[in-house]
Amino acid sequence: MQVISKYVHNDSVKNGRSFRFTAWFQRMLILPVLLMLLKSCIEPYIAEIEDEPELIAIEASLIKGIQRQRVMISKTTPLQNAEFVPVKGCTVRLFDDVDNAYRYDEYQDGYYILDLQDGDLVEGRNYQLQVLTQGGKEYRSKSVQLQAGVEIDSVYFEIESRIESYTGDDLEGLQFYIDLRAPDTISRFFRWKLVETFEYTSAGPINYFYYNSSLEPVPPSDIWALYRCWKTTDIKDIYLSNTINLIENEKKRIPLKYVSTESDRLKIRYSLLINQYSLSEGAYNYFNQNMVATQEGGGLYNKQPEQPLTNFFNVNDTTERVIGYFWLSVKSSKRIFVERINDLDVKDHFYPLEVFNLEDHGDGPFPLYIMEDASGTRITGSPYCFDCTRRGGITVRPDFW
Amino acid sequence: MIILLSVQSVGQDRAVLKNTYENLSFTDFIHDAEKGEEIKFYYQSQWIDGLKIQSLQSGVAWDEAMEQVLNGTGLNYYRNNNEIYIFPGKALVTDLPEYEPEKDVPSEALSGNDTVEASTRYLQTKSISEEKFLTVGSKQYADNGEKCRIRGSITNQNTGEELIGATIYVKETGSGTITDNQGKFQLLLPAGIYHISIDHMAMKNVEYGLNVLSDGEVTLQLENELIEIEEITLVNKRQSNVEGMLMGFERISTRSVKEVPVVLGEKDVIKIAQMLPGVQNAGEGSSGFNVRGGSADQNMFYINKISVYNTSHLFGFFTAFSPDIISDFSLYKNNVPSKYGGRIASIFEITTRQGNKEDFFAQGGISPITGHIAVEGPVIKEKVTFVGSFRSTYSDWILKRMNDNDLRNSKASFYDGTLGINAEINDNNQVKAFIYKSSDDFSLSVRNDYSYSNTGGSVSWKHNFSSFLSADFSVASSNYRFSVIDKNNISEAYSHEYFVEHTEARADFLSLQLDNHRLEFGINSILYNLNRGDILPYGQDSRRIPISLGLEQGIENAAYLSDEFRVLPRLDLLFGMRYSIYAQLGAAEVREYLPGLPRNDNNFVETVRFGRGEVVKTYSGFEPRAALNYRLGSNSSLKASYNRLQQYIFLLSNTVAIAPSDQWKLSDYHIEPPVSDQVSIGYYKDFQDAGINFSVEVYNKWIKNVVEYRDGADFISPEPLETQILQGSQDSYGVELMVRKNTNKLTGWVSYSFSRSVVQVNGTYFEQKINNGIPYPSNYDKPHSFNLVSNYRVSRRLSFSANVVYSTGRPVTLPVAAYYSEGRPYLLYSSRNAYRIPDYFRVDLSVNLEGNLKFKKLAHSFWMLNVYNLTGRNNAYSVFYEVNGDQINGYQLSIFARPIVTLSWNFKFGNYNSN
Structure with missing residues (x-):
């Protein structure tokens, strides 16, 4: 079978979310030297890193606006096999400043949950988290106040082109922006978490399968069953902004996600759910340092990476380095939809389809997906082309769609 | 190459030839004379190639003999006691050499016959060239046993700018100095004959004979290094890094x-x-x-x-x-x-x-x-x-x-x-x-x-x-x-x-x-x-x-x-x-x-x-x-x-x-x-x-x-x-x-x-x-x-x-x-x-x-x-x-x-x- 690795996962393309000074500069210099005499490049690099001692990392937030609060406790790992290494069997408790105490349940290894009622989280109240490990260590967060949030003002997008760092090509896509409008009484630090959903289809209906070399056609119960999918993904990039330099607590055109036409996200319908959180300055700095350290390398004028300052500490040994930040916020959400934009040149990312023939396809692999066109020609191809769930989506239409 | 001598008042005696020389090449003449006479020649052999001596009688003064021999050859000479320096005579001194008398020296000390004669003779030649020879001070002021102080400056002949960082190296003493930021230098040497070499990174290296008689001054001009000659040295041609206080x-x-x-x-x-x-x-x-x-x-x-x-x-x-x-x-x-x-x-x-x-x-x-x-x-x-x-x-x-x-x-x-x-x-x-x-x-x-x-x-x-x-x-x-x-x-x-x-x-x-x-x-x-x-x-x-x-x-x-x-x-x-x-x-x-x-x-x-x-x-x-x-x-x-x-x-x-x-x-x-x-x-x-x-x-x-x-x-x-x-x-x-x-x-x-x-x-x-x-x-x-x-x-x-x-x-x-x-x-x-x-x-x-x-x-x-x-x-x-x-x-x-x-x-x- 012919395999053409043409399908490009958008995630593997290093997209130019932040404007890359270096990319610009490289091209700048290329020009005077018309023959492309000089070229800078960004290439993979793996440093030899010595093993570091394991540290405890506590991911903990208290969000007003959701019922189930989560705490994840893990250990640091070497870089080359980064994974979630749970710290099991901890006792996790939440205290507020009016003598309420709550205990989390361990839902999965290292994953602790607490279901709160709306009245349990009160703006202006202080909360503190306690973690007792099986080994008898006690970690506490500093006492943190729940501050008011604000509704999202407006979210919109513009068609922009970006230089892909890898290919150097200009690609069109949608740049989403948010406008912020908040009263002076609330925090000037904000974070956004995004969830995207998009609709896509496979190459066509599956008229029947071949399950083995007997090439017995087996019709599916619904030839369109694997045709239309919706894929929902938590966007893991960190979006932050602040208004400390501004007169009012308002800011326009804060860039959020850039969706390039390289993916098929924009082919039919695209939706972005924006969750807005107001932050304390400490939490903002913590996330900002993490963002800089993981998203914004590669400039000419880089600063030293900063060590994010935690608000957890080991009660019995304050010198122990603990990772994580206990942050509280009031969440507000907004969802927007983008219908197909005809002006946009959305790329196709399918393996090529082929006309079925015994020589190439008769020996499998099975099952083979067969689509018949109007003239009865049998067309086959990679399962990715026929089964939309292979690309991560589900066939159930989301209720908000 | 022009060299200005600040002081040129050399005591000259009337030295004469002891032997007679006839029909021989100048090279052979020098060879024989250096053996048989108390005389020493300084020259470059290519200048005297093909030069002949017709006849030189014993008892003739060396100065007369040299004038006779070099007449019409384009060469000139300069004699300092028992040393004769021969050089091409095409580059002429255009100015009279400067002379600054030391203040504490009575002016009549300058009026010695020998001095005047020698100076005049020297000035008539008005040329000192490729074979560079300098005399510093005058015999009158020579104070035996005391070191003489030679103050000098070095400039670029082509542009006139003073040359900073030129090295002056005295072969006989193995010591030297470097010109300062005004192109000036100072040497302390006992009276005597020395050979010095002067190096500057961008200039042609030159060597001089130096006859130190007493305190005095010299102004030296260096020529740019020409591509026709050898040019392009990457760094200082032969700068001394031994001399001077500079490090780092x-x-x-x-x-x-x-x-x-x-x-x-x-x-x-x-x-x-x-x-x-x-x-x-x-x-x-x-x-x-x-x-x-x-x-x-x-x-x-x-x-x-x-x-x-x-x-x-x-x-x-x-x-x-x-x-x-x-x-x-x-x-x-x-x-x-x-x-x-x-x-x-x-x-x-x-x-x-x-x-x-x-x-x-x-x-x-x-x-x-x-x-x-x-x-x-x-x-x-x-x-x-x-x-x-x-x-x-x-x-x-x-x-x-x-x-x-x-x-x-x-x-x-x-x-x-x-x-x-x-x-x-x-x-x-x-x-x-x-x-x-x-x-x-x-x-x-x-x-x-x-x-x-x-x-x-x-x-x-x-x-x-x-x-x-x-x-x-x-x-x-x-x-x-x-x-x-x-x-x-x-x-x-x-x-x-x-x-x-x-x-x-x-x-x-x-x-x-x-x-x-x-x-x-x-x-x-x-x-x-x-x-x-x-x-x-x-x-x-x-x-x-x-x-x-x-x-x-x-x-x-x-x-x-x-x-x-x-x-x-x-x-x-x-x-x-x-x-x-x-x-x-x-x-x-x-x-x-x-x-x-x-x-x-x-x-x-x-x-x-x-x-x-x-x-x-x-x-x-x-x-x-x-x-x-x-x-x-x-x-x-x-x-x-x-x-x-x-x-x-x-x-x-x-x-x-x-x-x-x-x-x-x-x-x-x-x-x-x-x-x-x-x-x-x-x-x-x-x-x-x-x-x-x-x-x-x-x-x-x-x-x-x-x-x-x-x-x-x-x-x-x-x-x-x-x-x-x-x-x-x-x-x-x-x-x-x-x-x-x-x-x-x-x-x-x-x-x-x-x-x-x-x-x-x-x-x-x-x-x-x-x-x-x-x-x-x-x-x-x-x-x-x-x-x-x-x-x-x-x-x-x-x-x-x-x-x-x-x-x-x-x-x-x-x-x-x-x-x-x-x-x-x-x-x-x-x-x-x-x-x-x-x-x-x-x-x-x-x-x-x-x-x-x-x-x-x-x-x-x-x-x-x-x-x-x-x-x-x-x-x-x-x-x-x-x-x-x-x-x-x-x-x-x-x-x-x-x-x-x-x-x-x-x-x-x-x-x-x-x-």
């Missing part, structure tokens, strides 16, 4: 490095300086350099006494000095002369061409990036000259023609220009004026606009009070300004204009004392005037809070005295003392904090206001300088030095490379000036015959109050700077080895240095520490560094040059562990600078072709084919990590990741000889 010092002429391969065909003195031992840079395309582990703002750049605060074009890819007008540059890494201060790592001094006194001359060139031209010539012949230069890029023009939107909306342009006037009013007064301007302007798409410029001017007056005392008075003023417009977010868009002005007045005196003391003393004063600027909203939609970063004024005064003298025949000592006092001047508002506690809002006490001109804070200190030179033999010496330097202005920069928006800032009420103490010991050996200099230097430097920044420092925020700055200590040490070959076809240098540089910021409180108070390598700590700079001359027209550059990668802070949060990995970083980027290695090559070498041609061409990074190695500029989805990816960024080939064309218009 490099002087290089642009002429001598014109064939060194360079990136994109732009000759660049700073890029060449970076190949000297002890000099590093943050990475390709970063501006400035780092000397012995110090940050880039610890170097002072002067061009003709004008201080330059930003030496780069286009972010640092090029240097803001047009190479056409640079005569040479000097770099003091340690043992900084007492007259300099104000920066703790180095002083980088650029001297421009003085202008041709005789003819107009132009040179210039075209490279892929710029076009440049320099013009010079006399305004009043022999008296007043001018030099002007201009260089500009044309990349902007190309950008405008691009299809790409981002690029069409971008621009990048720069230019620099100079104009200098030199007037030699008379022998004792010389006035120079110089102006300098460099400017950069660029915008990145529609997001950021940057522009910056240096503007400066200087006037100096050199005056000789007597032959013992001379002085140099100068006033220079320069400013550096930049403007930034940030349009990344319309609500937050801002503009920022920054300005710093440095006005310096100096009076530097040099006194050469009879007993071999060389005294330097003087005063200088610098007035700093800064406007850190306002952050103002830019555009209608910007809601930026306007911030005034404030005005700053400061004055730095200094006085110094240094004395260099010979205590023992082999031992020279230098003691210098500089006292500097700096005052921060109002108007100012100073925030007071609780003493000893971290400076933050919690510990804020009150604001104290100072009126305009009021002294806010004073810092002062003695800066001792000491050095010794002990000569182990005629060709080797041991030197040691100690010096202290203080710095009252620094650059706010928390990036590894200097960014175009970094601001200079004065020491103030809270921020103390950095102080460095450096000790170094060196061993120097010259292999005169092979033209090789070897040196090894060991140094250790301690800096206190080195400026560092706490995490998240933001220099355009309203947060007071003192809350963002931390001061610590730095310890740098290393060994630098260098071998230079200065003569023959292969020239260049090889250097290796081992160096370390470690910073510690360890205050009492957590907020006052960096890296938890544990010492960490500075950003410029590159332990091993190797440089090879070489030039091989195949023929007079063709040469090849090659560089090999290696250094350990600079330190970097890397992620060492990961953890998962919110379903994705996060990174945990190492302690500061615990890792290194990959080692740097680069080979460059250039082929240099001169146009034809006809001397009288109107224009001369010089083609240079450059290959930068011949092996195409991807040298890392930086290493960084990103998290993409679930993946942790490490990347390295390389700036010049393939060989860069450029062809540049340079021309000289007018007298080739001028350069």
Whole structure:
């Protein structure tokens, strides 16, 4: 079978979310030297890193606006096999400043949950988290106040082109922006978490399968069953902004996600759910340092990476380095939809389809997906082309769609 | 070659021939005469080839005999007792030699018959040429047993400018000296005959016979090295590094490095300086350099006494000095002369061409990036000259023609220009004026606009009070300004204009004392005037809070005295003392904090206001300088030095490379000036015959109050700077080895240095520490560094040059562990600078072709084919990590990741000889 690795996962393309000074500069210099005499490049690099001692990392937030609060406790790992290494069997408790105490349940290894009622989280109240490990260590967060949030003002997008760092090509896509409008009484630090959903289809209906070399056609119960999918993904990039330099607590055109036409996200319908959180300055700095350290390398004028300052500490040994930040916020959400934009040149990312023939396809692999066109020609191809769930989506239409 | 003899009063006896000579060649005659007579000839054999002796009778006076023999041959002679010097007679002395009688000598002493006769005879010949012979003083004043003091000066015959740093080496004693910054030198020798050789990096090496009779003066003129003869030596042709007090010092002429391969065909003195031992840079395309582990703002750049605060074009890819007008540059890494201060790592001094006194001359060139031209010539012949230069890029023009939107909306342009006037009013007064301007302007798409410029001017007056005392008075003023417009977010868009002005007045005196003391003393004063600027909203939609970063004024005064003298025949000592006092001047508002506690809002006490001109804070200190030179033999010496330097202005920069928006800032009420103490010991050996200099230097430097920044420092925020700055200590040490070959076809240098540089910021409180108070390598700590700079001359027209550059990668802070949060990995970083980027290695090559070498041609061409990074190695500029989805990816960024080939064309218009 012919395999053409043409399908490009958008995630593997290093997209130019932040404007890359270096990319610009490289091209700048290329020009005077018309023959492309000089070229800078960004290439993979793996440093030899010595093993570091394991540290405890506590991911903990208290969000007003959701019922189930989560705490994840893990250990640091070497870089080359980064994974979630749970710290099991901890006792996790939440205290507020009016003598309420709550205990989390361990839902999965290292994953602790607490279901709160709306009245349990009160703006202006202080909360503190306690973690007792099986080994008898006690970690506490500093006492943190729940501050008011604000509704999202407006979210919109513009068609922009970006230089892909890898290919150097200009690609069109949608740049989403948010406008912020908040009263002076609330925090000037904000974070956004995004969830995207998009609709896509496979190459066509599956008229029947071949399950083995007997090439017995087996019709599916619904030839369109694997045709239309919706894929929902938590966007893991960190979006932050602040208004400390501004007169009012308002800011326009804060860039959020850039969706390039390289993916098929924009082919039919695209939706972005924006969750807005107001932050304390400490939490903002913590996330900002993490963002800089993981998203914004590669400039000419880089600063030293900063060590994010935690608000957890080991009660019995304050010198122990603990990772994580206990942050509280009031969440507000907004969802927007983008219908197909005809002006946009959305790329196709399918393996090529082929006309079925015994020589190439008769020996499998099975099952083979067969689509018949109007003239009865049998067309086959990679399962990715026929089964939309292979690309991560589900066939159930989301209720908000 | 013209030599002016200051004193020519030689006692001549009427020596006669003892034997008769007939029908033999002049060569044989000399051979026989040197055996049979008490006579010695000095000559070059090619001059006397084919010359015949008809008949010379015994009893004839030698003078008559020589006149008879040489009549009509074009040769001339000069006799000094039993020595006869023969030379071609075509170059004539046009002036009468100068003679300054010593004041305490009665004038009738001059009237001796012999003297008059000999002088007359000498003056009649009016020519001393290729076989150079000098007589100093006169017999009348010769004081047997006492050493004679010879004071001299060396100038460029072609342009008349005095030659600084020329080496005078006396073969018989194995000792020598170097001309000072006014081209003057002094020798102490017992009366007698010596052979001296004079070397200057850009000039033809000459040798003289020297007949020392008594104290006296000589003025020597050296000729430019002509391509027709041998030209192109990479560095100092045969400069002694054994003599003198200088260590940790490099002087290089642009002429001598014109064939060194360079990136994109732009000759660049700073890029060449970076190949000297002890000099590093943050990475390709970063501006400035780092000397012995110090940050880039610890170097002072002067061009003709004008201080330059930003030496780069286009972010640092090029240097803001047009190479056409640079005569040479000097770099003091340690043992900084007492007259300099104000920066703790180095002083980088650029001297421009003085202008041709005789003819107009132009040179210039075209490279892929710029076009440049320099013009010079006399305004009043022999008296007043001018030099002007201009260089500009044309990349902007190309950008405008691009299809790409981002690029069409971008621009990048720069230019620099100079104009200098030199007037030699008379022998004792010389006035120079110089102006300098460099400017950069660029915008990145529609997001950021940057522009910056240096503007400066200087006037100096050199005056000789007597032959013992001379002085140099100068006033220079320069400013550096930049403007930034940030349009990344319309609500937050801002503009920022920054300005710093440095006005310096100096009076530097040099006194050469009879007993071999060389005294330097003087005063200088610098007035700093800064406007850190306002952050103002830019555009209608910007809601930026306007911030005034404030005005700053400061004055730095200094006085110094240094004395260099010979205590023992082999031992020279230098003691210098500089006292500097700096005052921060109002108007100012100073925030007071609780003493000893971290400076933050919690510990804020009150604001104290100072009126305009009021002294806010004073810092002062003695800066001792000491050095010794002990000569182990005629060709080797041991030197040691100690010096202290203080710095009252620094650059706010928390990036590894200097960014175009970094601001200079004065020491103030809270921020103390950095102080460095450096000790170094060196061993120097010259292999005169092979033209090789070897040196090894060991140094250790301690800096206190080195400026560092706490995490998240933001220099355009309203947060007071003192809350963002931390001061610590730095310890740098290393060994630098260098071998230079200065003569023959292969020239260049090889250097290796081992160096370390470690910073510690360890205050009492957590907020006052960096890296938890544990010492960490500075950003410029590159332990091993190797440089090879070489030039091989195949023929007079063709040469090849090659560089090999290696250094350990600079330190970097890397992620060492990961953890998962919110379903994705996060990174945990190492302690500061615990890792290194990959080692740097680069080979460059250039082929240099001169146009034809006809001397009288109107224009001369010089083609240079450059290959930068011949092996195409991807040298890392930086290493960084990103998290993409679930993946942790490490990347390295390389700036010049393939060989860069450029062809540049340079021309000289007018007298080739001028350069």
